[in-house]
Amino acid sequence: MSAIDFLLIILQMLLVVGLSPLIVGVIRRVKAHQQCRYGASVFQPYSDLAKLFRKEPVISTTASWIFPATPYILFSSTLAASLLVPTIIAPMPLNFAGNIIALVYLLALGTFFLMLAGLDAGSAFGGMGSSREAIVASLTEPALILSLFALALTAGSANISAIVYKTAILQGIVLDPPPHLMALVALFIISLAETGRVPVDNPATHLELTMIHEAMILEYSGRYLALVEWAAGMKLMIFLTLLANIFAPWGIATTLSPSALGLGLVVFVGKVVGLAVVVGVFECMFAKLRLFRVTELLGAAFILSLLALVFFYILRV
Amino acid sequence: MPNLPINIGSYLVNLCSALLLLTCFAIVAQRRLMACVDLFALQSVFLAVTATLVAYLTGIHHIYLAAVLTIAIKAMILPRILKKIVRQLNVQREVSMYVNIPTGLLICGALVILAFFITEPIVHLGFLLTQDSLAIALAIVLIGFFIMVSRLKAVTQVIGFLVIENGLFLAATAAAYGMPLIVELGIFFDVLVAGLIVGIYTHQIQEAFGSVDTSRMKALKE
Amino acid sequence: MTILLFLALLLAYACGMVLPLCFPGRPHIQNVIAHGSAAVAGGLGIVLGLVGLFASEPLVWFLPSSIPLLTFSLRLDSLSAFFVLTISLVGLAVSVFASGYVREFYGRIPVSLLGFLYNGFILSMLLVVTADNAFFFLIVWELMSLLSYFLVVSEHEKPDVRFAGLFYLIMTHVGTAFILMTFLMFYQETGSFAFESFRNADQSLPEGLRTLVFWTALIGFGTKAGIVPLHVWLPYAHPAAPSHVSALMSGVMIKTAIYGLLRMYFDFLGGPFPWWWGFVVLLVGTVSAVLGVMYALMEHDLKSLLAFHSVENIGIILMGIGTGMVFYAYDLPHLAALGIIAGLYHTLNHAVFKALLFMGAGSLLYATHTRNMEEYGGLLRRMPWTGLFFLIGAISISALPPTNGFVSEWLVFQGLFLSLELPSLFLKLMLPIAGALLALTGALALACFVKAFGISFLALPRSSHARKALEVPVPMRVGMGFLAGLCLVLGLGPAVVVPLLDRVSEPFVGISIAGRVFEMGGWTLAPVSGEFSSLSTPVLAIVLAGLTGLGWGLAYVLGGKGKTRFYKTWGCGLNVTARMEYTATGFVQPIKRVFSTIYQPTVKLETEFLEESHYFAKRRHFEFSIEPIFLKYLYHPILEFFSTLADRSRVIQGGNLSLYLAYIFGTLVFLLMVMG
Known part of the structure; x- marks a missing residue:
């Protein structure tokens, strides 16, 4: 691995770690605007994180070592997953380390520990959150794999970088609209479910009847909470990046020239912020679904992925 | 041949047919009757766009007329009639169904695959322009049937019937580049009349049984 | 040289069987001798397996017997060697574990007898995978079933254990009957019971017979493997056995069936077979995987839960092998090799982590004397080592990176994704759907092990058993620690494992792919090409470790050292007690409902x-x-049919001696007439 590869990895890490709170801030701002509130600055999440890091954490006397270890594992597994997703340049240098399956299972590693941590403190809220997360995760994963596979087919590769690289050169979605379109809708629904947004979960609530993700992390405080929140932001960013770069790969750098990289950076930030605005608007348009209605939404995502697959093959025969 | 490149045109037709199919799935997944009606209207708009595209690409002009009629009758008049019925009957939601929604969606997915396998041998005989559309049309017809079978309320059953009609129209445009004008006009007239008759019929059911739940009609057996 | 090794192996097991009997009334000495010899034999078996894998020619030993058709011939080719290696690896760890675990039984069950059966059981499994004569194979297969039956009913004073044993005995004999049928069909065609002649007969078998052999072998071996719907005995028998025996049964005994299937389909029936064979195997695998994990989720008896997970994992193994068979049928040998390697890799991995988890369950049983998860809780603080090892096993079986379960499931996924190379549209659509179902299985397994680990080891103790639990003795921890380490090693080292497995698949598919699946000097696993997809678990592990450090550093830089306060969990103004915790039943309620x-x-x-x-x-x-859908709709009607049949035929029972003699006489006359 050359020095440039290392630099690119560092750059990618800085980008994901640095930009993810902004995305959360943008969504909150958009929602506030939609609800006719003034809302906090888009940079508020940075201040929140900084404050949380300085606060004294409280750990339950009931909890084992799993509880304090989980935020670090969650942070690292999410960040590792983000290194597999191309942001401003494709292919990524760490492309060889894992494909779409590795991405899904790296994210699952974080979820696994988070679910354990929810059970660890012994409170009923945490257990409830873990239990609900278990069913949502079980239903999203098949749809996610199937939709990613439908996309992998159109590019003839299961490596994310290769998918983005090829669609960037071949003009992606324009070339093959029906399968791409269906996979796009499916992946959008899955992204909302995986990152705990409305209509599957509400990130802005602490009402026990509705919360999933917030219930699991209810016992966290101080720097542990900061890491968990940051990881949640990064996970959101991973999914927005996937949506942006797989379906609209235009502008992404395919060579190492500084101008291409600069353009890639600008375009990437624009795309992700734009998607964040879409998510914010979307959250204001829909009410949160009852837990057992989420099945229908995710069932629809699964069917859409399946249709994407069918359309791909039928078009090619 | 018009100046639009043939493959882009073909993509657009495919895209529109795919959107038609997606609205079918949306209807299957939708509980609220008003939204079902709206989705049907949307589907008809997509159908009209497909027809317009086919007309433009092939230069057969009477398909334009069919597109205009589709917009007028299926996207505007029929939805209004149906909405009026829904409002009068005061049934907003379909609470119980024979098949729950996720299972229904899976069955419809299987129906689409079935439709593709059935049409696979004859697809090559059709025109290049609308390769997918025949399979999609068949799938829409099958899903329309499924909607009629799995739902209890008369209004959704009517929507199922209209979805079947949309599927058949797509098949006609896709495989045969439209039917003779007189046949099309006849069909549109039929659909309109059917819509009116069904409106009256639903009222009769409502008055006779106090509900539009067609499963109550089992009582007629005795 | 190898024959000496083999004889030493036999001797070690024989010592383990016989010597403890010479020390009556001294359970501790019996225990040490029995399990010590088994451990030594396990070590020798590992060496033998490796030697067999690297041998250029299959090693053959031959001992004629005076019984016609039977020869005690053994053959160690790469497939047998792989299974010898798997059995011995698990056998070694389990024997060390058992030397601690069996203390539980002192004074209740004769340890010498347990040791005799235990050693005999492992030996019979080794002979099953090396036997080279159908007659001999059936004898050792039956021996394996019987010895495991006796082990299952070790605690025969409990009625449910006796029931489980009987159920197991009946089911396994149904399976044996089908295997016997398979061999008899071969015998009819070849006139010999030697596997060598079966191997040469593959092309001469008529098509109809080949299809019949496919089905009988699938049912016969499938019963032992526990495929759905033949899995019903598994969740009864595995929990009833002592935990170290469960670890062997679930970890390796059911794998002998995988050995049998591979031997049958690729070695004996090798040559072109129809694609639907592979599709059937894939379908059976997918159904077993999904239903296995679904039923596992509803179990709150930790050992039953693990037994259902065996059904699931056998399903995943068969998905790999089924994909390989489909590719083989379409003459894509390098992809067929990939499928088989995925299946074999998962076989090895499942043996390792399932044995580990069963030993963990055994440790919990040892410490708390209950198998009910609802009575555990908070055990991670009281049993830190057991907890850590169980956690590693749970991560592996949930297929999370960078452990071994992830690597093999990843390989199975690649096989399913490569369906785009197939010419048939039907399979092109079905294989990705199987992939989605595999993802569902993985997600549900993850939920199940969050439940198993979280409810058992975290939060507050839920009963006085759990409150009083103590960490288990050192030998038990060593046994678990060995396999936990192996989980990580096998996860990080596909570069070592895949070439070994390639030696197994090479004779069957005809080509070696070991040189083609690696890039970057063995650091990256890339089936087909790096362009298509690649995986590097070592790099992922390094990245994960580095980033954990980064997270810690970030917290340090941004927050300073800072103090941490410890305080009780907030319980809405009440003190949190174990009764307020989420239970295992509550945890899976949404899944049950969906x-x-x-x-x-x-x-x-x-x-x-x-x-x-x-x-x-x-x-x-x-x-x-x-x-219990399968029991109710499949097994009960069959049982009812047979009991009605038996009732009807009772009329011939007169109770009169002359009548019975008349029956014999009649039969004799009838036979003479037919033969004449």
């Missing part, structure tokens, strides 16, 4: 109200059960 079509749950809630008011309940009784 998949109610499969579970058909029945819930009973009886409430006794106070006399004064109907708003306050005095006590509530909650009960829920799920419908």
Whole structure:
């Protein structure tokens, strides 16, 4: 691995770690605007994180070592997953380390520990959150794999970088609209479910009847909470990046020239912020679904992925 | 041949047919009757766009007329009639169904695959322009049937019937580049009349049984 | 040289069987000798397996016997060697574990007898995978079944254990009957029971017979493997056995069936077979995987839960092998090799982590004397080592990176994704759907092990058993630690494992792919090409470790060292007690509800109200059960049919001696007439 590869990895890490709170801030701002509130600055999440890091954490006397270890594992597994997703340049240098399956299972590693941590403190809220997360995760994963596979087919590769690289050169979605379109809708629904947004979960609530993700992390405080929140932001960013770069790969750098990289950076930030605005608007348009209605939404995502697959093959025969 | 490149045109037709199919799935997944009606209207708009595209690409002009009629009758008049019925009957939601929604969606997915396998041998005989559309049309017809079978309320059953009609129209445009004008006009007239008759019929059911739940009609057996 | 090794192996097991009997009334010495020899034999078996894998020619030993058709011939080719290696690896760890675990039985069960059966059981498994004569194979297969039956009923004073044993015995004999049928069909064609002649007969078998052999072998071996719907005995028998025996049964005994299937399909029936064979195997695998994990989720007996997970994992193994068979049928040998390697890799991995988890369950049983998860809780603090090892096993079986379960499941996924190379549209659509179902299986397995680990080891103890639990003795920890380490090693080292497995698949598919699946000097696993997809678990592990450090550093830089306060969990103003915690039943309730079509749950809630008011309940009784669909709709009708048949035929039982003699006489006359 050359020095440039290392630099690119560092750059990618800085980008994901640095930009993810902004995305959360943008969504909150958009929602506030939609609800006719003034809302906090888009940079508020940075201040929140900084404050949380300085606060004294409280750990339950009931909890084992799993509880304090989980935020670090969650942070690292999410960040590792983000290194597999191309942001401003494709292919990524760490492309060889894992494909779409590795991405899904790296994210699952974080979820696994988070679910354990929810059970660890012994409170009923945490257990409830873990239990609900278990069913949502079980239903999203098949749809996610199937939709990613439908996309992998159109590019003839299961490596994310290769998918983005090829669609960037071949003009992606324009070339093959029906399968791409269906996979796009499916992946959008899955992204909302995986990152705990409305209509599957509400990130802005602490009402026990509705919360999933917030219930699991209810016992966290101080720097542990900061890491968990940051990881949640990064996970959101991973999914927005996937949506942006797989379906609209235009502008992404395919060579190492500084101008291409600069353009890639600008375009990437624009795309992700734009998607964040879409998510914010979307959250204001829909009410949160009852837990057992989420099945229908995710069932629809699964069917859409399946249709994407069918359309791909039928078009090619 | 018009100046639009043939493959882009073909993509657009495919895209529109795919959107038609997606609205079918949306209807299957939708509980609220008003939204079902709206989705049907949307589907008809997509159908009209497909027809317009086919007309433009092939230069057969009477398909334009069919597109205009589709917009007028299926996207505007029929939805209004149906909405009026829904409002009068005061049934907003379909609470119980024979098949729950996720299972229904899976069955419809299987129906689409079935439709593709059935049409696979004859697809090559059709025109290049609308390769997918025949399979999609068949799938829409099958899903329309499924909607009629799995739902209890008369209004959704009517929507199922209209979805079947949309599927058949797509098949006609896709495989045969439209039917003779007189046949099309006849069909549109039929659909309109059917819509009116069904409106009256639903009222009769409502008055006779106090509900539009067609499963109550089992009582007629005795 | 190898024959000496083999004889030493035999000797070690023989010592383990016989020597303890010479020390009556000294259970500790019996224990040390029995399990010590088994451990030594396990070590020798590992060497033998490796030698067999690297040998250029299959090693053959031959001992004629005076019984016609039977020869005691053994053959160690790469497939046998792989299974010898797997059995011995697990055998070694389990023997070390057992030397601690068996202390539990001192004074209750004769340890010498247990040791005799235990050593004999492992030896019979080794002979099953090396036998080279159908007659001999059936003898050792039967021996394996019987010895494991005796081990299952070790605690025969409990009625449910006796029932489990009987159920197992019947089911395994149904399986044996089908295997016998398979071999008889071969015998009819070749006139010999030697596997060598079966191997040469593959092309001469008529097409119809080949199809019949396919089905009988699938049913016969499938019963032992526990594929759905033949899995019903597994969740009874595996929990009933002592835990170290469960570890062997679930970890390796059911794998002998995988050996049998591979031997049958690729070695004996090799050559072109129709694609639907592979599709059937894939379908059976997918159904087993999904249903296995779904039923596992509803189990709250930790050992039954693990037994259902064996059904799931056998399913995943068969998905790999089935994909390989499909590719083989379409003459894509390098992809066929990939499928088989995925299946074999998962076989090895499942043996390792399932044995580990069963030993963990055994440790919990040892410490708390209950198998009910609802009575565990908070054990990670009291049993830190057991907890850590169980956690590693749970991560592996949930297929999370960078452990071994992830690597093999990843390989199975690649096989399914490569369906785009197939010419058939049907398979092109079906294989990705199987992939989605595999993802569902993985996600449900993850949920199941969050439940298993979280409810057992985290939060507050839920019973006095759990409150008083102590860490288990050192030998038990060593046994688990060895396999936990192996989980990580096998996860990080596909570069070492895949070439070994390639030696197994090479004779079957005809080409070696070891040189083609690696890039970057062995650091990256890339089936087909790096362009298509690649995986590097070592790099992922390094990245994960580095980033954990980064997270820690970030917290340090941004937050300073800072103090941490410890305080009790907030319980809405009450002190949190174990009764407020989420239970295992509660944890899976949403899953039960979403998949109610499969579970058909029945819930009973009886409430006794106070006399004064109907708003306050005095006590509530909650009960829920799920419908055992297969028992109810498949097995009970069959049982009923046979018992009616038996009732009908009772009329011939006259109770008169002359009548019975008349029957014999009649039969004799009839036979003479037919033969004449």
